[in-house]
Amino acid sequence: MKYFKTRIFKSVALLITAIFCNSFTSFGQAVENPNILIIMTDQQAWDAVGYSGNKAIITPNLDKLASEGVNFSHAVTPCPVCVPARTSILTGRLTETTTIRDNPDAKTGECYYPTFDEILVKRGYRSEYYGKFHGPEHMARVYMNPPVEGMTGTEPIMRWEPIYVRYLRETIAKRPLKPGELYETTFYGGSIPYKLDPTDRYYKYLPSGEIPEKEKETRLSQADIHGVLDLPAEYTITAIQGKQTIEALDRLKGEQFILTCSFHCPHVPITPSEPYASMYKAGEMPIPVSISDNRDNSPYNPGKPIPPYNDAEKVQFMVANYNAFVTEIDDWVGKILDKLDELELAENTLVVFVSDHGEMLGAHGMRGKFNFYEESVRVPFVIRYPGKIKAAQTISAPVSILNIHPTVLDYAGVKNIPSDGYSLRGVMEGSSAPDYDFAVSEWQWKNANVPSIMIRTDSWKLMTTHRSGGTNVEALYDLKNDPYELNNLLGSNPDRLKFEDTAEELRLKLVSYLKDVNSPIAEGVEKRVLIRN
Secondary structure (H helix, E strand, O other), rough: OOHHHHHHHHHHHHHHHHHHHHHHHHOOOOOOOEEEEEEEOOOOOOOOOHHHHHOOOOOHHHHHHHHHHEOOOOOHHHHOOHHHHHHHHHHHOHHHOOOOOOOOHHOOOOOOOOOOHHHHOOOOOOOEEEOOOOOOHHHOOOOOOEOOOOOOOOOOHHHHHHHHHHHHHHHHHOOOOOOOOOEEOOOOOOOOEEEOOOOOHHHHHHOOOOHHHHHHHHHOOOHHOEEEHHHHHHHHHHHHHHHHHHHHHHHHHOOOEEEEEEEEOOOOOEEEOOHHHHHOOHHHOOOOOOOOOOOOOOOOOOOOOOOOOOOHHHHHHHHHHHHHHHHHHHHHHHHHHHHHOOOHHHEEEEEEEEEOOOOOHHHHHHHOOOOOOOOOEOOEEEEEEEOOOOOOOEEEEOEEHHHHHHHHHOOOOOOOOOOOOOOOOOHHHHHOOOOOOOEEEEEEOOOOOOEEEEEEOOOOEEEEOOOOOOOOOOEEEOOOOOOOOOOOOOOOOOOOOHHHHHHHHHHHHHHHHHHHHOOHHHHHHHHHHOOOO
């Protein structure tokens, strides 16, 4: 019965959206019609930009973009996992509402809510998408990319990775390995060498290169690979995706467009190329304050070390290579924005820069994402619209990046589309405060022993779940006094009862919001026991 009600709600939401879209398209109200350029990265932490105050990273173009627009310094992803996050960004809906909960759903999942691209195409925009899509395939049907190697429709967008690997094999001759090298097999097709760093899973077998047969049989993940890729700068995945975007701008300059450039990096495997790799020295990289956290009272792998990501020296290599990736992206962001200037499109183009989620980089002795710690859920988020949005603003209120959906539509003249977020236009233009003083993130719908939802205010963070079972799930952090989230005030903390009122106040905010947006997990969160004796 609950599923049936959810389906009805989704159908009604789609009907309402269709009515709004058709009414705006048909009656053509006088509105601004900016071009829209969305630049997205994958797995870029909130502080992996110079304008965050990070002195160990080089990002002059992103710093300039932030100075020309609005920096949301406490932006939160709706889900710290690629496919669910991207689906929420495109639709303006929470993860449990879209039902796109995990990365495999990109191939099998369906989302009942229209994307901002779909809505704007109905209003006459031309929509193209370059780079990593990583969402349900049916949502890519709206894009009007030119054919690639005879492939049309969604195929060039959904198959961007094998197309790139084939391009490398046809363009660059496979050369013999040098000492300290292996072929990269998890992303680059097994024909491009990389020089291993100490963080790499196979580094311990160097210099002999004699990897045990049992180890060879183990399927490596992209996260196991660390080092410097021997790939000319013009052939990297970042360069290809940047060039495609610039070519699209040239082609679209006479049309009203919404264009997305979705960089794969700095997602794993963290294997930058030259000249970027040499810009950073591992020994000069900052070590995460929380790297030695044993997580005894944490919802995540309590008391279990996760080598090599709890090893400061090895993490420094990881950070150096990660920063190199970001600097390469920054170069291409600069080239893309220069092309906007060259085509005299900058003044009438709303630019959004964002990442889908963050990266732990050794914080709490962890790597990747998949959790609600700050490094995983906070992301860089900048919006620029010259002459319409005041430059050099920093908004420190927590906001969800699913607000991109209603914000983009608002500036395109499409208002009041149903959403789980709200337009940030009033916040940026100074006419209103944020609708909420918190942001929400969701994940781990399968596992009862970790949190499935988080609420973050400017001072506090509560992690909990909508389930009745599970152990060691709840976490409360005082972000003002414990910004690195080392002291969980709930769980087994002997002083946990002192913080019951704070936890309940946060839960009340969360449940109220979930009910407002008809979340299917509101009831479960409301009934959850936060503190056990």
